[in-house]
Amino acid sequence: MTEIPIYSPIEEIIDPFFQTKEVQLFIKRDDMIHPFISGNKWRKLKYHLLEAEKLQKKHLVSFGGAYSNHLLATACAAAKFGFRSTGIVRGEEAENETLFLCKLFGMHLSFVDRVSYRNQSGLFNQYYHNDPDSFFIDEGGRGSLGAKGCSELINELEEVYDHLFCAAGTGTTALGILQGLQKKSVPTKIHVVPVLKGADFLQVEIENQCQDQDFEFHQDYHCGGYGKINDELLNFIKTFTGSTGILIEPIYTGKLLYGIYDLIAKDYFARGSRILAIHTGGLTGILGMTKQFNF
Ligand SMILES: *Cc1c(COP(=O)(O)O)cnc(C)c1O
Numbered sequence: 001m002t003e004i005p006i007y008s009p010i011e012e013i014i015d016p017f018f019q020t021k022e023v024q025l026f027i028k029r030d031d032m033i034h035p036f037i038s039g040n041k042w043r044k045l046k047y048h049l050l051e052a053e054k055l056q057k058k059h060l061v062s063f064g065g066a067y068s069n070h071l072l073a074t075a076c077a078a079a080k081f082g083f084r085s086t087g088i089v090r091g092e093e094a095e096n097e098t099l100f101l102c103k104l105f106g107m108h109l110s111f112v113d114r115v116s117y118r119n120q121s122g123l124f125n126q127y128y129h130n131d132p133d134s135f136f137i138d139e140g141g142r143g144s145l146g147a148k149g150c151s152e153l154i155n156e157l158e159e160v161y162d163h164l165f166c167a168a169g170t171g172t173t174a175l176g177i178l179q180g181l182q183k184k185s186v187p188t189k190i191h192v193v194p195v196l197k198g199a200d201f202l203q204v205e206i207e208n209q210c211q212d213q214d215f216e217f218h219q220d221y222h223c224g225g226y227g228k229i230n231d232e233l234l235n236f237i238k239t240f241t242g243s244t245g246i247l248i249e250p251i252y253t254g255k256l257l258y259g260i261y262d263l264i265a266k267d268y269f270a271r272g273s274r275i276l277a278i279h280t281g282g283l284t285g286i287l288g289m290t291k292q293f294n295f
Contacts, residue, residue, distance in 0.1 A: 002049045002081045004042055007032050008156065010276070013244055021264050022271040026161065027246065030153070031253075031281035036101065037080070039281020040166075040173040041073035043149040044141030049081060051145060057135035059084040061128055063120050066094045067227075067251075069282035070140045075107035084133075086110060090117040097287040142170040147209075150176025153278070154184060161276040163269065165191045167256040169226075171202045173280060178206065178213045188276075190215040193259045195252055196226040221259035227251060233258055234293055246279070249286040253279055 009032065013025045030039040037045065052060060060083045064071035071087040078085035085107045089099070093111045102109060116123060120139060128134035140146070150173045168174045174192040181188060192215055194202055203217045223233050229250045237254045240261075241247055248254045260277055269275065 002046075002053055004034055004037060004046075006152075006156065008153075010157075010159075011246075013246075015243070017261075018264070021267070021269075023264055023269050023273045023275060025260065025264075026274065026276045028153070028156075028276060028278050029246075031247075031279045031283060033281065034076075036076040036105070036284070037073045038069065038283065039279065040150060041070055041141065041281065042077070043153065043176070044070070044146035044172060045073060045077050045137070046149040047145035048135075048137045048141060049077060049083075052083065052135040053081075055135065057083075058133040059086065059128075059131065059135065060137055061086045061088065061124055061134050062137040062141075063088045063090070063117070063123075063139040065090050066096060067098050067285055067288050068140075069098075069285060071107070072098050072101050072105075072284060074137065074141075075102040075105035078107065079105045083135075084108075086134075088112055088117070088120070088123060090114055098284055101284065140170045140172065142172045146172040147176035147179060151180030153177055154180030157186075157276075160186055160274070161188050162273045163189050163191055163275045164278070165193060165256060165260055165275065166278040167252040167280055168192045168194045168199070168202060168206075169196070169252065171206050173278075174215070175206050175209055177278075178210045178215060182210065182213050191218060192216070193218045193221050193256045195222055195255050197222050197224065197228075218259055218263070221255045221262070223255060223258075229289070229292060236261065238293070247283050247286070248279070249283055250289055250292075251285045252282055256280075 008030045010026050010028045033042050060078050062074045075085050087107045087109050089111045124136045166174050223230050236258045
């Protein structure tokens, strides 16, 4: 059966800083769902895989950059649930830890230039429309099937939090969480931290798809853009990981938590606030950045 049982406990992060500021920070460990089909990537794949299974498709075809957590999750999930998989990778042929793992999980990789890459459904139709076994999964598992899987996260919360934070790339996870919350009547404020620069379009996209659900969009924590880092971010990751035992990485979860700590420092939250951060996983991403840490 195409299912991974969700193990994603919520832990409180203990830090004297929070006592001074009179707030509590919790982290939902979606990174513990699976080492490679990790975090929001399982949530986003789930309904895609169920759909593929229903249509009796045997071959998953998806898209991503050379460090894509989504391609790795797709490769591993395909191997686990009996599909073949092809990853269409943006840019010229490359080798790195993520792509190595994709290949180890049996994924066939095909590199395409950045311009052609933009038209993903076009590429799929061009190469696979004659293959009745192939099933298209959009980059990052985005789209309504992806959001549906993410909306289920809300059902797992047994306590009430004043604030819930998640990082955003495509915004599918944020959208799903907002949609999940729409069905509940809890006073939780959703906060979205985009990891790319100039993310106004993303805010508009999310707003358009869930009109009456209010959320905050924090655009100050991208550190220069997608995949960009700076010393402050790296130092934050060192301190956080070294003092909590919880690994975070520089692309998504590092920026998310860096943002939350900054907002706490700036007294953004009312006293007594309970804040929940979603650890969306993707920890292999840090393996491509070991040199930048300068140890
Ligand atoms: C892919 C990814 C995200 C972004 O999720 P979206 O649904 O695309 O916004 C966030 N965190 C991690 C660790 C990821 O791998």
